Structures are given as structure tokens and as C-alpha cells.
Amino acid sequence: MEIEEAARAILKSKKSVALTGAGISVESGIPDFRSPGGLWSKYDPLEYGHIGSFRSNPGKVWKMLLEIDQLLDRANPNVAHDVLAELEKRGFLNAVITQNIDSLHQKAGSVNVIEYHGHNRSLRCEACGKTYPKSEVDFSKIPPVCACGGLLRPEFVFFGEPIPSRERQLAETAATGCDVMLVIGTSGSVAPANYLPHIAKRHGATIVEINPGETELPKNIIDITIREKAGSALKKILEYINSETKK
């Protein structure tokens, strides 16, 4: 019932957008912040993921980042990433705004991906701003440093840092202009990403939430709630769209 409603909203929409969070990559083996056990029981994200911690103890934070990197680099897109890429290819989805840094949407074939919190593909010097693809960085000494001697940092946003203005603008434009927003696998607890569904709703969009658990997004902004894992829900939505477009 909710699946069909969501699929019909997508079929009717002129511009639909997906906002994704860590939950969409859980089925690819990357734990979110909420699941018990795993990486985040060892490293408190608020401690290790804060820019203050990185600046005061970059070696300690880099040690954790390299462990995460191994996990992210080994991961492959799952059916949820695949369906979003397929929907974009067929003209049913205009953009993916992702809070994730794992590049799995691009690996699945999505093209218009707004990486709201950045990505883990390259590093930037804190001192001179030079960027390096990860493959060109010498990690034999931690923390890694730039040719100028400055500290290298990942090109994603730590807690306590602002969203890069280009990504913020692209995401807000997408949220303002869409008539359907699929909110997938995000707890809605990280600002300012959690304002994007509010912006979309204020501009008249239908908000579809796909999440097996409860979230912090207020119920009154959600039009359709699908309490399922992203993979199975999106697969069923695509099947419904296929059956309707074959007629």
C-alpha cells in the first residue's frame, strides 16, 4: 500500500530527489551510527568525528579514519543504490543528496550526486589547501602530511564544521524544487541535513520516508512512511513502476 503510494508519487512527479543517510549503506556492510556493536562502539563518532579532536590529536583520529577507509573501499553498492541509479537513468529521479562519504551512489551509476558531507576519495592540506587523491598519499607516517609540511585532512565534513557552500546551495535548490523527496536511511538527527525535508515540504513536496526504525523527523512532515530496509522497499517501488510503465 505505502510502496504503491510512493511509486505512484514518483511516477507523477516532475522532479524527485532522494536524501540518503548511513542506513542506505548498512546492507553494503558499512555500519551506521545507531547499530549496536561494530566500529562505532569502539570509536564514539562525536569524539572521533569532531574537528576539534582532529586538530588536537590528528594521529589518533587518522588511525580511526584508516580503519574506516578499509571498510568503505571494500564495500560495494547494494540493491538500494542500484535502484536509485536506475530511477535516475530512466528519468524518474533528478538527484541524490547523500550525507554519506562512501561513494557508493556513484559506484552504482548515479550521476547527479550531491555529497553534502563531502567524500573520502581525496585529502586536502590544512595549511596550503593542495588536494591529493588518496592513492598518492604516503600513509607510512601518521598523520600524513603535505609537501609543504601541513597536515592532510580528509575532504569530508567533521562534526563542528560548516557544510561547503556549493553543496549546501545545490542541496537546498534540489530540496526547494522537488515535488517528491525520498528520505532514506537517515535518523534525521544531524543538522543541517535534517532541515532538507522541511525545506522540501514547505515548497509542497511529498515526503516519503524509508527506514526500518523510528526517526527524529517530525511525523507531520512525512506523507508516506515505509518501515522497511532500503533495499527491499526500493526494489518493490521499482517493480511497481516497471509494472505501471509496461501497460
Ligand code: NAD
Ligand atoms: P544515522 O547513523 O544517524 O542513522 C541511520 C539510520 O538508518 C537509522 O535511522 C536507521 O534506522 C536506518 N537504517 C539502518 N539500516 C537501514 C536499512 N537497511 N535501510 C534503511 N535504513 C536503515 O545516520 P545519518 O542520519 O546518515 O547521520 C549520521 C552521519 O554520519 C551522516 O553524516 C552519515 O552520512 C555519516 N555516516 C556515513 C556513513 C557512510 O558513509 N556510509 C556511515 C556512518 C555514518
